[in-house]
Amino acid sequence: MAEPIPAAAADDSLLRVEGLKVHFPVTEGVVVQKRVGSVKAVDGVSFALRRGETFGLVGESGCGKSTTALAVLRMLEPTAGRVVFEGQDLTRLGRAQMRPFRRRMQMVYQDPFGSLNPRMKVRDIVGEPLVVHGLATDRSAYRARVDGLMDLVGLLPDMADRYPHEFSGGQRQRIGIARALALEPSLLICDEPVSALDVSIQAQVVNLLMDLQERLGLTYLFIAHDLSVVRHISDRIGVMYLGRIVEIASRDALFAEPRHPYTQALLAAVPLPDPAREAARPHELIAGEVPSVRNPPAGCGFHPRCPEAMERCRERRPELARRSRSVVACHLYDADGGGG
């Protein structure tokens, strides 16, 4: 191990996730349930978000990105680890103690259709957080607040008396953002907020998010599988594979100099906009399938698919350690040279 993982200085980190694990039991039997194993959806994830930054979390489907987000929100109980938000370890809080913190962290969802109740008017959807937290006592102030939120996300306040089905996907996503901003949170968790949208609309929503961040001083945990979107919005990026973070780096460092073989493969898979160059460049695809999270490989989770895999990759799991501009979990960069 070289240097320890650099934790963000305590005073400017808004959210610190330390050794987060979320394991789901796998049971057999109908009446008497016997635990026969566990799915390690998230298995020891650590990262920190500084105030005002955007931390991108990328990885392919099933790597545990969304599970991490849900555990941060305490919508899933973490099996182990700590989630420190604004100096408070959330994993120790009871349901009632958790409520004030829910005001401070909100989520924007992937599916703009499923995340809005079809039987509620947009006004009630956007204002729901205010109602839930007892902030909707004054009727006219409440109306003004909802109108203001609509305006903030670029929707006309007159539209608030319509139902969600009358809006397009991009508009619905704006409604979801307005709802998330109603309580003036400090942290916004965006779980694939644009992946269900048309490309042209994606840019609008991403730009809206960036604009809002600047105006309101928000901190984003931005989950996505689309690297170009993440590159556009993130300050720092964490790459997840099989429930673990394999590399964390600033955006520029990650794209200029990806260290982990998985990160390199991910970047190589992004098509170039120019068809001629795209056709000309070599394509090195990752071989094989993602291993089952129920029965992950020993050692490094990526070794069965890794072009650089060595003996020790099969035996020992690499820990995250700082290598020049990145923090990476890979034996290639072991101090002894790894022999690769």
Place this chain on the structure above:
Amino acid sequence: MSEAALPRIAGVSAGPPGRLAALWEFLARLGREKPLGAAGGIVFLVFLLCGIFADVLAPYGINETNLAVRLQPPSLDYPLGTDHLGRDVLSRILKGAQLSMIVSFVAAGLATVVSLVIGVVSGYFGGRTDMVMQRGVDAWMTFPDLVLLIVIVSVVGPGIPQIVLVLGLLYGIAGSRIVRGAVVSVKENMYTHAAQSIGARTFHVLRRHIVPNVMPVLIVLFTTRIGAVILTEAGLSFLGLGVPPPAPTWGAMLSGTGRTYMYLGPWLALAPGLCLTIVVYAINVYGDALRDLLDPRMRGTQ
């Protein structure tokens, strides 16, 4: 019970300001978009009013026997004829509307509430709660309805309150399965999740997200149960366990005198049979219209 019942069922969108305006708007939409449903509602309302004012409208006493005019076919004096004891069928139909409506409405209402409570608790909380409750429902449902009814009614004795209670429970528990299924599916929607992550209390989530979205199921459950209750009550009357005679319920008229004297006086069976059919049909089309109108996505279609 009549018009006041509408906004309560329709209450999803009716806010405090202009409840009356919202009601008018709803009725206008009902007439404009769902004429058949509106007709069903009106027919149903007419029967309801007949039931309420049965004692005023009935030309004869319901138990007024006149053996001189027994088994008379419909005439000007007796618009729906008379039965084997010379009682006026119209008067008994009107009174029967009252009894059958009370029994079917209260029992179907109770059944819907029971279904809602069991279905929501079981479906929303899931896990062990769900497991225990559903096994209880399974056990209950292994008994044939009629056997349960006969046992319970013969223990507590016949009478309107008992019958309403028993039918309500019986259909309520059976229907809870359907509600539970709907709740489980609604619960998985992201908007439920969003409300929970905001910090909404369970009651808020149930009231604002779960119940409004299982409302279509509840409406259909309620309207189909009305007919079922009337028919089951008729079956009980036939066994002598229904609303005790001489009180005239439609079911009893149909299965009692109607059946016995079918060949001598077909009007005895036709009158309650037709009334039953019309009311059940009317309430069903009205329920369907209500279900569609309450869905914001259906707004402006058709």
